[in-house]
Amino acid sequence: MSTPTDIKLYMEDVGRRARAAARLLARADTAAKNRALLAMAAAVRREQTVLLAANAEDIDAARAAARDAAFIDRLTLTGKSVESMAQGLEQVAALPDPVGEISEVRERPSGIKVGRMRVPLGVIGIIYESRPNVTADAAALCLKSGNATILRGGSESIRSNRSIARCVHEGLRDAGLPEDAVQVVDTPDRSAVSELLRMNQYVDIIVPRGGKSLIERVMAESRIPMIKHLDGVCHVYIDESADLAKAISIADNAKTQRYGTCNTMECLLVHEKIAARLLPPLARIYLAKGVELRCDERSRAIIRAELGPNDDAASLLVKAASEQDFYTEYLAPILSLRLVRDLDQALDHIAKYGSQHTDAIVTEDEACAQRFLREVDSSSVMVNASTRFADGFEYGLGAEIGISTDKLHARGPVGLEGLTSQKFVVFGTGQIRT
Amino acid sequence: MSTPTDIKLYMEDVGRRARAAARLLARADTAAKNRALLAMAAAVRREQTVLLAANAEDIDAARAAARDAAFIDRLTLTGKSVESMAQGLEQVAALPDPVGEISEVRERPSGIKVGRMRVPLGVIGIIYESRPNVTADAAALCLKSGNATILRGGSESIRSNRSIARCVHEGLRDAGLPEDAVQVVDTPDRSAVSELLRMNQYVDIIVPRGGKSLIERVMAESRIPMIKHLDGVCHVYIDESADLAKAISIADNAKTQRYGTCNTMECLLVHEKIAARLLPPLARIYLAKGVELRCDERSRAIIRAELGPNDDAASLLVKAASEQDFYTEYLAPILSLRLVRDLDQALDHIAKYGSQHTDAIVTEDEACAQRFLREVDSSSVMVNASTRFADGFEYGLGAEIGISTDKLHARGPVGLEGLTSQKFVVFGTGQIRT
Numbered sequence: 001m002s003t004p005t006d007i008k009l010y011m012e013d014v015g016r017r018a019r020a021a022a023r024l025l026a027r028a029d030t031a032a033k034n035r036a037l038l039a040m041a042a043a044v045r046r047e048q049t050v051l052l053a054a055n056a057e058d059i060d061a062a063r064a065a066a067r068d069a070a071f072i073d074r075l076t077l078t079g080k081s082v083e084s085m086a087q088g089l090e091q092v093a094a095l096p097d098p099v100g101e102i103s104e105v106r107e108r109p110s111g112i113k114v115g116r117m118r119v120p121l122g123v124i125g126i127i128y129e130s131r132p133n134v135t136a137d138a139a140a141l142c143l144k145s146g147n148a149t150i151l152r153g154g155s156e157s158i159r160s161n162r163s164i165a166r167c168v169h170e171g172l173r174d175a176g177l178p179e180d181a182v183q184v185v186d187t188p189d190r191s192a193v194s195e196l197l198r199m200n201q202y203v204d205i206i207v208p209r210g211g212k213s214l215i216e217r218v219m220a221e222s223r224i225p226m227i228k229h230l231d232g233v234c235h236v237y238i239d240e241s242a243d244l245a246k247a248i249s250i251a252d253n254a255k256t257q258r259y260g261t262c263n264t265m266e267c268l269l270v271h272e273k274i275a276a277r278l279l280p281p282l283a284r285i286y287l288a289k290g291v292e293l294r295c296d297e298r299s300r301a302i303i304r305a306e307l308g309p310n311d312d313a314a315s316l317l318v319k320a321a322s323e324q325d326f327y328t329e330y331l332a333p334i335l336s337l338r339l340v341r342d343l344d345q346a347l348d349h350i351a352k353y354g355s356q357h358t359d360a361i362v363t364e365d366e367a368c369a370q371r372f373l374r375e376v377d378s379s380s381v382m383v384n385a386s387t388r389f390a391d392g393f394e395y396g397l398g399a400e401i402g403i404s405t406d407k408l409h410a411r412g413p414v415g416l417e418g419l420t421s422q423k424f425v426v427f428g429t430g431q432i433r434t
Numbered sequence: 435m436s437t438p439t440d441i442k443l444y445m446e447d448v449g450r451r452a453r454a455a456a457r458l459l460a461r462a463d464t465a466a467k468n469r470a471l472l473a474m475a476a477a478v479r480r481e482q483t484v485l486l487a488a489n490a491e492d493i494d495a496a497r498a499a500a501r502d503a504a505f506i507d508r509l510t511l512t513g514k515s516v517e518s519m520a521q522g523l524e525q526v527a528a529l530p531d532p533v534g535e536i537s538e539v540r541e542r543p544s545g546i547k548v549g550r551m552r553v554p555l556g557v558i559g560i561i562y563e564s565r566p567n568v569t570a571d572a573a574a575l576c577l578k579s580g581n582a583t584i585l586r587g588g589s590e591s592i593r594s595n596r597s598i599a600r601c602v603h604e605g606l607r608d609a610g611l612p613e614d615a616v617q618v619v620d621t622p623d624r625s626a627v628s629e630l631l632r633m634n635q636y637v638d639i640i641v642p643r644g645g646k647s648l649i650e651r652v653m654a655e656s657r658i659p660m661i662k663h664l665d666g667v668c669h670v671y672i673d674e675s676a677d678l679a680k681a682i683s684i685a686d687n688a689k690t691q692r693y694g695t696c697n698t699m700e701c702l703l704v705h706e707k708i709a710a711r712l713l714p715p716l717a718r719i720y721l722a723k724g725v726e727l728r729c730d731e732r733s734r735a736i737i738r739a740e741l742g743p744n745d746d747a748a749s750l751l752v753k754a755a756s757e758q759d760f761y762t763e764y765l766a767p768i769l770s771l772r773l774v775r776d777l778d779q780a781l782d783h784i785a786k787y788g789s790q791h792t793d794a795i796v797t798e799d800e801a802c803a804q805r806f807l808r809e810v811d812s813s814s815v816m817v818n819a820s821t822r823f824a825d826g827f828e829y830g831l832g833a834e835i836g837i838s839t840d841k842l843h844a845r846g847p848v849g850l851e852g853l854t855s856q857k858f859v860v861f862g863t864g865q866i867r868t
Contacts, residue, residue, distance in 0.1 A: 426824075
């Protein structure tokens with residue numbers, strides 16, 4: 001796929017400006033960054049009418065293009081969402097600044113003192129789909145961590161993104177920071193994305209935010225490292241020793257609290273010795289909420305027996321799972337269900353079908369908990385808690401730019417710290433090497 | 435470039451075995467890993483004669499292929515280097531095991547406790563040139579950090595690497611660990627490297643160790659993240675406020691203690707106000723050691739004036755620097771030299787010509803030191819110490835797999851910790867999200 005010359009030149013210019021702004025931002029002091037964030041929040045609040053009008057135009061265009069209701073829903077801004085955008089900016093201003101923090105200082109036998117200083121990554125490219133609030137959220141996190149940002153939103157939200165960017169630029173100007181610190185790629189040409197993914201001389205990291213097809217496209221094309229996750233095939237394993245009440249409450253919450261999030265449980269694994277006690281009451285809860293159960297043979301038999309011949313409506317929701325179901329992130333009221341012989345079989349199942357996102361065990365057996373924590377190779381591993389907790393805010397990171405299922409650099413929810421690196425700093429008094 | 439089918443299948447098999455071994459290694463306990471390392475050391479000592487005989491065959495072949503003296507030197511093993519290989523294995527056994535370590539546990543308002551657990555990366559591919567000792571060193575660091583390794587040494591050292599690998603496998607067997615934990619790619623076909631660099635389903639990180647041409651080739655081909663540095667264009671900046679004795683001692687040591695290492699100073703920047711006092715005695719030291727000085731106009735004038743008309747031999751070593759010289763990693767007794775107006779010009783010079791490896795300032799002015807530490811964007815930044823300290827052992831990491839000038843994942847010397855990642859672990863007592 002070749003990029004038109006004008007897009008190439010345009011993106012080259014964006015990249016060069018971002019690199020220059022990054023050097024200034026890296027040395028910006030905390031007060032200036034916070035002043036910019038608060039001024040952005042004020043501008044967003046003041047310009048609410050303008051933002052909503054721009055957003056209405058985007059919505060009209062999306063309707064004319066016959067986009068579906070879920071799409072329009074993600075695209076839509078309201079008075080409430082504009083206010084929460086402003087509050088998000090203020091919350092990032094209130095977070096501690098990671099940049100310049102020195103840690104782990106140790107004196108060495110040579111007499112030098114060696115420590116590590118936290119530094120920004122440089123330039124961060126964000127590629128996202130229809131949610132315009134990402135423009136403000138991502139700009140704020142990148143700015144606070146001392147990074148320049150290149151934002152490429154969906155072409156269907158370009159008017160909304162432009163007007164949010166105007167507020168962001170006003171805030172940067174107010175604080176005496178370069179406007180190029182946050183640039184919005186302002187062309188509907190899709191080859192701009194391909195160009196962005198190849199500019200490894202200007203862009204240090206790419207954060208794709210959106211559905212699986214977006215992530216897959218970015219993964220296939222990018223020559224730049226990414227913070228990303230592809231799937232959230234999250235498991236809860238109910239151990240033989242589980243407390244029944246905890247198990248039911250966690251398995252219910254992990255599946256039904258929200259269906260469309262990446263940390264929602266998609267597959268429930270149940271120790272065969274607890275299945276007869278656990279499954280009947282738990283299945284009743286799921287079926288009452290309209291959750292379709294895709295079961296292995298044994299769990300299906302237990303649930304069918306519980307329902308009896310008069311539960312026709314519920315019975316329709318109890319189906320046989322296919323091999324493919326166990327690999328699937330439903331993002332819907334559907335759950336895969338399987339009985340396992342023991343912890344080892346649960347671990348093998350998760351290693352084979354999981355996506356290294358978030359997996360939990362419910363158990364009262366300390367040794368089982370320890371093995372699960374140690375051996376499940378996922379970005380978040382939990383004992384006796386709902387997978388829905390896998391989130392930057394719940395973990396205390398303040399906010400998150402995304403969740404990484406990779407192991408390099410950042411793993412799990414990524415906040416300000418994940419947008420920085422650590423360099424070595426050495427304090428001497430004239431030491432030389434002998 | 436297409437890979438022959440047999441090499442493709444062979445490498446695919448190597449990758450699959452490594453992935454399977456990695457899962458076993460991740461849960462191996464510290465005692466087993468240490469037992470393996472100590473058994474490897476014992477085998478290396480016992481097999482010294484065999485190792486040296488295999489190495490002699492490699493050397494004969496290299497001589498027959500008319501490889502140069504430096505190449506033969508890197509390839510050659512001696513009784514002493516075999517002993518230091520054994521000691522290196524013992525030292526890694528003595529280092530603390532990073533795997534499984536839980537840190538930063540904090541209780542959140544929801545009642546869950548969130549912490550981070552250190553985990554291995556998985557499979558590490560090492561691509562190196564003629565030094566056979568890397569086979570043992572790299573295998574040891576990867577094993578201790580719970581990772582499986584695929585080692586691809588130079589084809590000219592294949593007999594040496596094979597016999598070292600036999601000792602490594604013996605150690606793994608003795609400790610009940612899978613031999614596939616450390617695999618040596620045993621084919622002289624160069625397309626095996628290309629294949630390795632594309633196996634991102636089996637290999638998590640690539641560590642290239644060797645000269646710039648090797649690193650460049652790996653960078654161009656790899657689809658897998660790397661721990662690497664390309665250049666070590668290291669600077670020392672002597673500030674106006676520097677202590678003259680410290681400045682001379684550090685500038686001398688940073689350049690002349692060893693010429694061929696990546697943390698050797700390649701360019702000296704001198705504040706114009708201290709140049710007349712510093713340069714004459716310092717130039718005398720360099721010239722006495724036969725270091726060629728490639729100078730900007732003003733520094734050249736100062737040094738020429740000091741030498742006078744009777745220092746013909748020394749004068750021959752004082753040359754004019756070209757623009758290209760400032761970008762050059764000489765790895766030789768040659769030094770670029772430039773006067774700067776102030777700290778800002780020094781920072782600009784380093785940002786433009788440097789390689790983000792290691793840079794030092796000599797100053798007694800605390801504010802200058804702070805700005806230099808904060809603003810120089812290199813993997814190691816030093817105050818009043820020789821750049822030669824940039825090294826995993828000197829920093830207290832125990833040993834190093836390499837030095838990274840990248841910002842993602844690891845920056846600076848990389849030891850055991852850099853070969854691991856951190857996942858989130860959550861401890862609950864039945865918490866659900868509301």
